Amino acid sequence: MSDYRTVPTICPYCGTGCGMLLEVFGGELTGVLPWKGHPVSDGKLCIKGWTSHEFVGSPGRLASPIIRRGDAAGEVSTDEAIGLVAGELKRVVDEHGPDSVGFICSAKCTNEENYLVGKLARAVVGTNNIDHCARL
């Protein structure tokens, strides 16, 4: 028979951390319900939470990193993409100093990931140029 279950999780959209339930219906993600009694959101969501399941199966989602070279953009492996970013960051920092680069975190990352970006900027590269997409 068609199975129905709900999976408690935290809204991926911003740093508030509202509790929500993903509705899994017949093995597919079909909707969202506010998580009643959640200490942060108390059974309420904004429009982003209510629609946060919609992007999961979107055909517009990137399935792999893309590197643009000249006019051509092509899919590459994650290793290659990270290698290019790390190499270019190192080159710019070596040539112009740590404050010539900056880091922008995202509300869509976890708290822990944002912490690590802070570490990378301050402890590895040596710059305080760090900001957050919520300020854009």
Next chain:
Amino acid sequence: MAIKDRARDIIGKEVDGVLAFRPEGGSHVPHLFNADDIDQMAGEYPAGERYPVSSIVRRLQAARPGVRLAVVVRGCDERALIELEKQGQVDMEHLVLLGLACDGELAGTCGCAQPYPSEVVQGEKVEGGLDLGMVEKLEGLPPGERLDYWLSRFAACVKCFGCRNVCPLCYCKECALDEPGLVDHGEQPPLLPVFHLIRAVDMAGRCVDCGLCEEACPIGIPLRTLYRKVGEVVESHFEYRPGRSPDKKSPLSVLGTEEDVT
């Protein structure tokens, strides 16, 4: 008898699935149980953890017509199912209701007319009484002040659509609130008071006073007060309360054809 015992008795025999709640991280979340996992079903139903189970039943039945389900229902859930059946959205014949009576505290704060379903399996029946206190209080205000009150509440709307999304009776595939000609996309607050009056009119002859809309509203618009007033108007003109009598159709679902109005 407890609902969980009754569910265990009928699973795999009278029904193929039981829509109830699963304990999860200190709370209880909706889950469709089968014979294999029925033992994980929660035995308690906290007042603050009400979900639109009638909507879930509607979707389950639509995906698999004829599926035999049982569902844990409070008075409001049963009213929603009755109203949904009258509108051809659920099939009560293939549905077993596991009735849950709301406790006195919930019945008091919720203020619905009947805080228990027609057959109670678990809990003690407490008599309700439709709480029209807020409706009467607002009607006591001069019209200008009353208008200011509602406009100020509506102006705080963050347009999350939660009131519609959580509503058991909102099943339309195309919703007026998504229509750019009526509700401008990206405008916030939504054009006053059109957005909220579209919903209020749509609740006429439909709203079963479950209160899930008001619970879901992030900024606390007193939606239930608005829809209770709408319900009062419908009752005074048509002697109809949604979800009450299964054999009487909603007046707004029979009006419209020439035959009915002449």
